[in-house]
Amino acid sequence: MTPVGGSEFKGKRVLLGITGSIAAYKGVELLRELTSRGATVTVCMTRAAREFVAPLTFEVLSGRGVLTDLFASPPEETAGLGPRETTSSVQHIEASAGADVVLIAPATANIIGKVASGIADDLLSSIVMAAKGKVVFAPAMNVRMWENPVVQENISRLRSLGYCFVEPDTGALACGEEGKGRLAPTERIVSEVEQLLRDRRTFSGTRVLVTAGRTEEPIDHVRYVSNRSSGKMGYALASAARDMGADVTLVSGRASVPPPSGVKLVSVRTAAEMRKEVMAAARKAAVVIMTAAVSDFAPARQEKGKIPRGSGELTLRLRGTRDILGELGKKKGKRFLVGFAVEVDEEIARAKTKLKKKNLDLIVVNNPLLEGAAFEGDTNIVSMIDRRGRVEKLPRLSKYEVAREVLKKILTLRK
Numbered sequence: 001m002t003p004v005g006g007s008e009f010k011g012k013r014v015l016l017g018i019t020g021s022i023a024a025y026k027g028v029e030l031l032r033e034l035t036s037r038g039a040t041v042t043v044c045m046t047r048a049a050r051e052f053v054a055p056l057t058f059e060v061l062s063g064r065g066v067l068t069d070l071f072a073s074p075p076e077e078t079a080g081l082g083p084r085e086t087t088s089s090v091q092h093i094e095a096s097a098g099a100d101v102v103l104i105a106p107a108t109a110n111i112i113g114k115v116a117s118g119i120a121d122d123l124l125s126s127i128v129m130a131a132k133g134k135v136v137f138a139p140a141m142n143v144r145m146w147e148n149p150v151v152q153e154n155i156s157r158l159r160s161l162g163y164c165f166v167e168p169d170t171g172a173l174a175c176g177e178e179g180k181g182r183l184a185p186t187e188r189i190v191s192e193v194e195q196l197l198r199d200r201r202t203f204s205g206t207r208v209l210v211t212a213g214r215t216e217e218p219i220d221h222v223r224y225v226s227n228r229s230s231g232k233m234g235y236a237l238a239s240a241a242r243d244m245g246a247d248v249t250l251v252s253g254r255a256s257v258p259p260p261s262g263v264k265l266v267s268v269r270t271a272a273e274m275r276k277e278v279m280a281a282a283r284k285a286a287v288v289i290m291t292a293a294v295s296d297f298a299p300a301r302q303e304k305g306k307i308p309r310g311s312g313e314l315t316l317r318l319r320g321t322r323d324i325l326g327e328l329g330k331k332k333g334k335r336f337l338v339g340f341a342v343e344v345d346e347e348i349a350r351a352k353t354k355l356k357k358k359n360l361d362l363i364v365v366n367n368p369l370l371e372g373a374a375f376e377g378d379t380n381i382v383s384m385i386d387r388r389g390r391v392e393k394l395p396r397l398s399k400y401e402v403a404r405e406v407l408k409k410i411l412t413l414r415k
């Protein structure tokens, strides 16, 4: 146990969900660590978890009743987890509403699968479904279960929806096999959850506008001109800003992945629609991050219906669209403006020119020809350049990690 003063957990309410893994007993250590850091912890155990450890252990250590049954009335001590004005005896709603964090440790493949599929057939899965605060999973399972593509897809889906994961360790597993799947050490779980709580204060009260995706410029009613942007970088930025406590508006064109939850989503199709929505949302924003791949050209006119094949040849006349970021740069005010640029050569020099031309505070540039920075990928390799021309090159990182670095840079530069 580490007694910690000034911990992020002070005064926080944690719902600790224990599921049916052999690592369920490690929940005891977690409970003690969280409590010692000042959290009020209520434990919820699934039926399978109760096969491994008796609820009484957690009840004694937490000094609170353990939640087990969807249909039971709440134990006296846990009623306090919900907001005072709540008179509901609907346990999952009360418990979810009151928790700053729902931490599921150990989390089995089963609970991950249920949450990813929207199943709420017991108390813990119902609590997660109704959760207001952050939900964090610390998985523990056999290595083949962990590597199963279904489990990995569920995890990716949940991550994209804003759920967090504490990666399991690699080593000897309870089943006698070796590999990834051991519950992360208590210390790491607690410090990662603590970091999440700390993060939430970073941009608290700040309105951040993020644009993402690609625009589509119609040729006729069937065809359009567009580009290869997947929207992943912009969505990662919107998610990371949300996780850092920002009030996020996401103006998005078409993308290849589902948009993150917990942000105000404004969907657009064309560059002109994007311009209109961005201009409206920018009025209230303190930070504007423009990752959208806005079409630089659009067909000069949209034909009605479907253009017939005819002679087999067609000339399209394209007209330049308006530079949204450039326009924002002209009436910048106190807004912090961030641009993204895709360049295949002389990246830094070209990005510096763009930063000046558009009157930006920061520009993030990447070369899609590099391995790990390609379109549609889950990683990126970027350089960040500020107004004073200082360049910071980042290594290959997941798009979410790049997003966090960009946001941290914004925070430093705004100070």
Ligand code: CTP
Binding pocket: 271, 290, 291, 292, 293, 294, 295, 296, 321, 322, 323, 324, 325, 326, 338, 339, 340, 341, 342, 354
């Ligand atoms: N951008 C914009 N409006 C446009 C085109 C681009 O706001 N019509 C924004 C992008 O979202 C990006 C930044 O401007 O943040 C740089 O985009 P990029 O396409 O690299 O720059 P362009 O000004 O279009 O220059 P070029 O295509 O000549 O490289």
